[in-house]
Structures are given as structure tokens and as C-alpha cells.
Amino acid sequence: MKIDIVSDTVCPWCFIGKRKLEAALAARPDLEVEIAWHPFQLHPDMPAGGADRKEFTAQKFGSAERAKELYDNIKVAGQAVDIPFNFEKIKRSPNTLDSHRLIRWAYSAGCQDALVEILFRRFFIDGEDIGDHAVLIAAAEEAGMDKTLVAELLEKGADRELVSEEDTRARQMGVSGVPFFILNDKYAVSGAQDPAAFLAAFDKIAETEAAEDAPE
Structure with missing residues (x-):
């Protein structure tokens, strides 16, 4: 199953929603999933320095x-x-564009979900400024990414436009708040709903796929 998550790194409900999804997945240990995180800036007009x-x-x-x-x-x-x-403990409200750039690169590095967890922890629990490049580089290294490459990409502004375009596409799809979960490109779970909502969606998808695969 493919699960696309539209989220912002300064959204506490996105952190809570991540935990609730994880609880639902724990209740379906045989379910194979591929998770991808996508950008949505709650405050796109936030100054670059926060x-x-x-x-x-x-x-x-x-x-x-x-x-x-x-x-x-x-x-x-x-x-x-x-x-x-x-x-x-949080002293700065950051612009989250650079954190979303980092999350984009983490997908290719195979550690996207781990990095999202690290960013949530560093911001919401440790109170770090995740708009600061030094913090982002440290988070990337913690997730197992190449910190030298990450530093170079951050410095030269790589993928700024791509991340902004992906954010815009989410809004054009009708996403107006986060977290927003898209399952198999067909089903949506909006908000940090309880595990039961995800389990119901999993079951619905399984029923639909079984019906589609059934012989005529």
C-alpha cells in the first residue's frame, strides 16, 4: 500500500497524526506499505530567518x-x-521551506520517515530552530545522510522551486490543512484521526482490491 502524507514540520498535529498512523500500521503487521512525505507550508510568508x-x-x-x-x-x-x-523551549518559529527540501532529499536516501521523526523531535521536544542550516545538517547526519552533500545543496538553494510547486499542487488538489493522508492515490484521511480511521480505510482498500481481482 502506498501512503502519501502531506505535512508541515512545524505542525504538532502532523506529529500526532504520524503516531496514530504508526499505531494503525502496528495493528496490521502483515501490511506492506510505502510511505512518502510531501510539503505543505502552513506559513509560506514566514521570513526566511523565521x-x-x-x-x-x-x-x-x-x-x-x-x-x-x-x-x-x-x-x-x-x-x-x-x-x-x-x-x-521553542524560541523561533521557522520558515519550513528548507526542512521540506531536506525531506525531499531524504526520500532518495531511503531515510525519509526517519528524518521526519528527527525533525519533529528536534523542533517540538528539543526546541531547536529547524530553519537553521546547521540544525538541518545535524538532523540529516543523524538520519544517515551525507552531511557534506546536504550542506552543499542547502547552500546553493537546490529544489526550492520544486518544493514550492509540490506545495502548490497539494493546495490545488484541495488540501487546505495538514496532516492529510492519501492511500493508494484514491482514499484520503484528513487530520490526526484515531487509528480506527486508518484501519477502516485499510479494510476498504482491501475489500475494493479483492472485488477487482475476483473472477467475473
Whole structure:
């Protein structure tokens, strides 16, 4: 089964959705899957150097108090899937274009899912600035990528346009929020839904394929 995931690296619900998908896959150990991650920038107009986290979230949600209330609720959701969100440690809200470029290259390197996990951890738990090239290079090395090559690609701006175009295509397909999961190019699961939603989709796909393969 092919699973395409449209996501942003600063989206906490995408991290939660990843855990819920993993739980569903654990319940179907015989299911062979190929997972690919695709870009979606929640804040495409974010300055290249990012923004002060407190100022940005207060402006985005109307006040610092409202932002804290929302993130406290996300913390509770994270605890349910063993993600210890540490929002207080995050000092910068980054532009995520470069992190998506790195994720694109990780697909070819065969470590895309591992890299996405590393980026989520470094941002949401360790509070690192994943818009910083040094952080991205360290994440790439941790995932097993060639850090020298990654540094060169980041520096010369490789694949900026391709990543932006892929983001645009997702929006043209009707994706307006993330995470967004596309199964076998036919079925969609929108949002960080519980494992049961994925299991139902898996079963539906299996039923459809069985019907298509049945002799007439």
C-alpha cells in the first residue's frame, strides 16, 4: 500500500497524526506499505530567518494567553500518543521551506520517515530552530545522510522551486490543512484521526482490491 502524507514540520498535529498512523500500521503487521512525505507550508510568508515564537503565536492566535491555552490542549493530545511536547523551549518559529527540501532529499536516501521523526523531535521536544542550516545538517547526519552533500545543496538553494510547486499542487488538489493522508492515490484521511480511521480505510482498500481481482 502506498501512503502519501502531506505535512508541515512545524505542525504538532502532523506529529500526532504520524503516531496514530504508526499505531494503525502496528495493528496490521502483515501490511506492506510505502510511505512518502510531501510539503505543505502552513506559513509560506514566514521570513526566511523565521520569527520570534512568542510574538508570532500571540499574533496568530490573538493573544499569548489564547496561544498557551491552545498549546496546552495539544500537549494533552500529545501525551495520549507518548509525545512530550515542549512548546516553552521553542524560541523561533521557522520558515519550513528548507526542512521540506531536506525531506525531499531524504526520500532518495531511503531515510525519509526517519528524518521526519528527527525533525519533529528536534523542533517540538528539543526546541531547536529547524530553519537553521546547521540544525538541518545535524538532523540529516543523524538520519544517515551525507552531511557534506546536504550542506552543499542547502547552500546553493537546490529544489526550492520544486518544493514550492509540490506545495502548490497539494493546495490545488484541495488540501487546505495538514496532516492529510492519501492511500493508494484514491482514499484520503484528513487530520490526526484515531487509528480506527486508518484501519477502516485499510479494510476498504482491501475489500475494493479483492472485488477487482475476483473472477467475473
